[in-house]
Amino acid sequence: MERRKFIAGGLVGAAALTAASCGKREEEKKQAPAVQTDAGKKIEWRMATTWPKNFPGLGTGANQLAKYISEMSGGRLEVSVFGGGEIVPALETFDAVAQGTAQMGHGAAYYWKGKSPATQFFAAVPFGLSAQEMNAWIYYGGGQKLWDELYAEHNLKPFLAGNTGVQMGGWFNREVNSLDDMKGLIMRMPGLGGDVLSAVGATPKLLPGGEIFTALESGAIDATEWVGPYNDLAFGFYKIAKFYYYPGWHEPGTALESFVNKSAYDDLPADLQQVVAAACQAANMDMLSEFTARNGEALATLTGEHNVQLKRFPDDVLRAFKSTAEEVVGDVAAGDAASRKVYDAFAAFREKVSGWTNLSETSYALARDL
Ligand code: CA
Numbered sequence: 001m002e003r004r005k006f007i008a009g010g011l012v013g014a015a016a017l018t019a020a021s022c023g024k025r026e027e028e029k030k031q032a033p034a035v036q037t038d039a040g041k042k043i044e045w046r047m048a049t050t051w052p053k054n055f056p057g058l059g060t061g062a063n064q065l066a067k068y069i070s071e072m073s074g075g076r077l078e079v080s081v082f083g084g085g086e087i088v089p090a091l092e093t094f095d096a097v098a099q100g101t102a103q104m105g106h107g108a109a110y111y112w113k114g115k116s117p118a119t120q121f122f123a124a125v126p127f128g129l130s131a132q133e134m135n136a137w138i139y140y141g142g143g144q145k146l147w148d149e150l151y152a153e154h155n156l157k158p159f160l161a162g163n164t165g166v167q168m169g170g171w172f173n174r175e176v177n178s179l180d181d182m183k184g185l186i187m188r189m190p191g192l193g194g195d196v197l198s199a200v201g202a203t204p205k206l207l208p209g210g211e212i213f214t215a216l217e218s219g220a221i222d223a224t225e226w227v228g229p230y231n232d233l234a235f236g237f238y239k240i241a242k243f244y245y246y247p248g249w250h251e252p253g254t255a256l257e258s259f260v261n262k263s264a265y266d267d268l269p270a271d272l273q274q275v276v277a278a279a280c281q282a283a284n285m286d287m288l289s290e291f292t293a294r295n296g297e298a299l300a301t302l303t304g305e306h307n308v309q310l311k312r313f314p315d316d317v318l319r320a321f322k323s324t325a326e327e328v329v330g331d332v333a334a335g336d337a338a339s340r341k342v343y344d345a346f347a348a349f350r351e352k353v354s355g356w357t358n359l360s361e362t363s364y365a366l367a368r369d370l
Pocket of ligand 1: 167225226227251
């Protein structure tokens with residue numbers, strides 16, 4: 001019922017956007033007669049994803065996005081979802097969509113740092129933007145334009161399509177009381193956060209989700225991060241590690257993305273382009289809302305039923321992570337022109353928005369718990 005209303009709202013929103021740009025489009029039609037609305041024509045797209053099919057939160061978020069597009073377009077644009085490995089291996093999704101093997105992809109931008117290190121700024125940066133701030137940067141702070149430019153080089157058009165919110169710091173079998181306790185620790189952590197671990201004397205390991213439990217159980221790794229209570233409860237990490245650390249300094253609001261083959265997107269009639277954009281925005285909000293709700297429930301289960309001990313990283317450890325992160329991220333920015341440009345914009349936005357966040361969200365959250 002609620003979802004029906006929401007989708008109806010999305011349709012009205014898409015219609016309003018279409019109406020608002022109608023005058024402009026009349027002019028565009030004269031210049032570009034190839035782009036026309038053909039209400040009878042059915043278009044079928046394939047969405048390749050980096051997730052196992054139906055993976056909670058992330059894979060189901062991709063399913064939801066496809067459903068929104070199919071329903072909001074009244075069936076004119078049907079999107080079929082494929083899990084990682086079904087069309088192409090998960091980490092080849094970017095290339096598959098760029099080349100048109102699939103028309104859409106769903107993943108996280110830091111998987112593509114081999115294509116361009118600057119992509120990492122559109123997923124998660126240690127001590128970077130929260131989910132709300134990331135949305136603000138992309139939608140209202142100039143982030144989308146930079147992202148469009150970066151992905152256009154690969155024949156892709158990117159959209160925000162989900163967010164996990166702030167993640168947890170990870171599962172440990174021993175307490176972290178000082179930075180010395182991190183030295184020599186083998187911990188599963190991908191991306192820039194892993195580079196930070198390495199710089200403070202730990203050994204980061206990149207393991208796919210399905211291998212983490214066994215690695216932790218066998219002692220091949222000493223600690224692991226994954227996502228947050230909802231996903232971590234499902235993986236059963238509490239059976240092996242009792243200390244659950246916060247905050248997730250390394251992934252403060254990981255953005256998930258959808259990217260569309262740019263030629264396929266440009267070929268869509270303008271109203272279907274708006275449907276895709278509005279569906280991504282709806283999916284973005286939907287995933288963050290689901291994670292927020294389910295994390296709260298799962299956290300209560302972890303502490304109430306499984307006796308998990310919540311621990312906050314000590315301030316001096318967090319300070320060390322932060323100063324190291326600035327160096328690690330600074331090195332990425334110094335590596336190439338695109339990274340420099342995106343990082344400078346990202347850092348300037350973080351500087352401006354963080355003061356407001358401290359005064360509003362952070363201050364309120366602390367006041368609520370007085
Ligand atoms: Ca993670």
